[in-house]
Amino acid sequence: MSDQVVLTLRSVPSAALDAGCVAPDRFSSMSEHEIAGLEVWSESEGRGTLGDYFTVRGERSARVRVEGDLSRVDALGQSMAGGELSLIGDTGAGVGARMTDGRLLAEGNTGADAGREMRGGALIVSGNAGANAGGAGPGANRGMTGGELIVLGSSGPGAAARVRRGLIFIGGEVAANAGQTMIAGTLVAMGRLAPDAGRWMKRGSIIALGGVEISATYRYACTYRPPHVRQILNYLRGRYGVPVTPAQVGGTFRRYSGDLAEQGKGEILEWTTA
């Protein structure tokens, strides 16, 4: 048993590499040899093993560290159910997709679909996230149904789309269509939200700390101090060290109800210093 398992990418793959086998809870009972023998799929070379692309050091540990230019390595931490996974460097698509528990720290930028359909655990992205962070897969009705997705940088289009439950924090700018068709859950945006945020939302909350353009199908309700926002922001600051300010935590918010083209039970809460 090792303190941790370390995977080091030998060289950047020539095409996308599906490494969905990399999950710390699975590694916790596997030898170094068994880990190296796990199956991966390369778009250019087809079926292979993890050992073909990574050097493997350590065994039988639920703490896993993956190093190298991982920008063409997809599905790292996919469906992980526990343990701790650290990804050092930019990563490809589908990081932490469908994860149910554990803690995944991506120290860099991630491709599309980070935390797609995640059900539990915590996914922390220290850089930017690509499109559809926390969203749903093609044809799926639901995006995230639980857990916490923390992106300290910006996010691509469609963040939090079709989320049913869970907490998503975006530290930077949020591209178009964030929270689209949200069923419930919470999206906190530190940076500005691009147009069409919350379009067709049923319930759910978008907390806009950096400005938002309100869709025509939302209606202003009131300006107040929402107690749950204070609770959420305090929690995010305490748990993840996100840089929300006391003025935001204790601040007043303009509440817009919507999407009135849907049930209208959702809300956009726009922080105001007024």
Next chain:
Amino acid sequence: MEIRGVQIEDTFAEAFTMRVARLLITARNLRWARHAADKLTGFATSVIACKVEAGVERELTEGETPDGRPGLSVLMFTMGKDDMPKRLVERVGQTILTCPTTSCFDGLPAAPDRAGVGSSLKYFGDGFQASKVIGGERFWRIPVMEGEFLVQEKFGFQKAIAGGNFLILAESADAALAAAEAAVDAIAPLSSVILPFPGGVVRSGSKVGSRRSKTMIASTNDAYCPTLRAVTTSALPDGVNSVLELVINGLDVPAIEAAMRAGIRAACIDGVRAITAGNYGGKLGPHHFHLHQILGEGGGA
């Protein structure tokens, strides 16, 4: 045993097992948290007639509360496990939900039993309520005229002890009151305990049952009433003209022992003749707090 000339009788306080919940009440400022807590803990001195016993445990700083606002911690006791959910819903619904700016959180997250509070109070929202899961806990947002009331879905409760006590036997009512106030002040900084009676002090200690009525479960403790010294079997030493009692409820035995120790030591002032404790011969309550053991051989003075 004596402490500063005050006789400590060789007896024990007899206490009972109850259930306790801890409520964390936060508000815009301590003033409104206090208003809510005062109402929540009102008419909550004894389960003899109040159904619950409750009191403020301590003030909470902004760093100690879930939402980073000032607040108060309240302990609420019920006799039975089945009573707790109903009493919590009644009291939180009528006193915290109604109070401006407050939120209410569970203060015993690790307790084995869980009572649905927000999950019941949400119906006041008449379909407009909404929930949020924050850090794995569900909270209910109930729309009210002021804005929103935030309350945790479930509150933990656990076994606890009620009825720790001691009696201050004094030469005068003034001396008894001064000693009781000193004892209350000494206990106030301690956590995990409350003093459910007014100002922490009870003047009407009771005995089990009644001489005249079969339906009364408690009546005046005539053995300790100075005015009845000549007409009943009095337990009062000569020179005692007033008696006050402190009743202490707590989360566990060490908490009550610490409170009794601090309170008794503080109560041993001029004008106090003796300290004793209330019991029923050890037949009713499973928890016995022996004064000499709690205070140590030298009285701890």
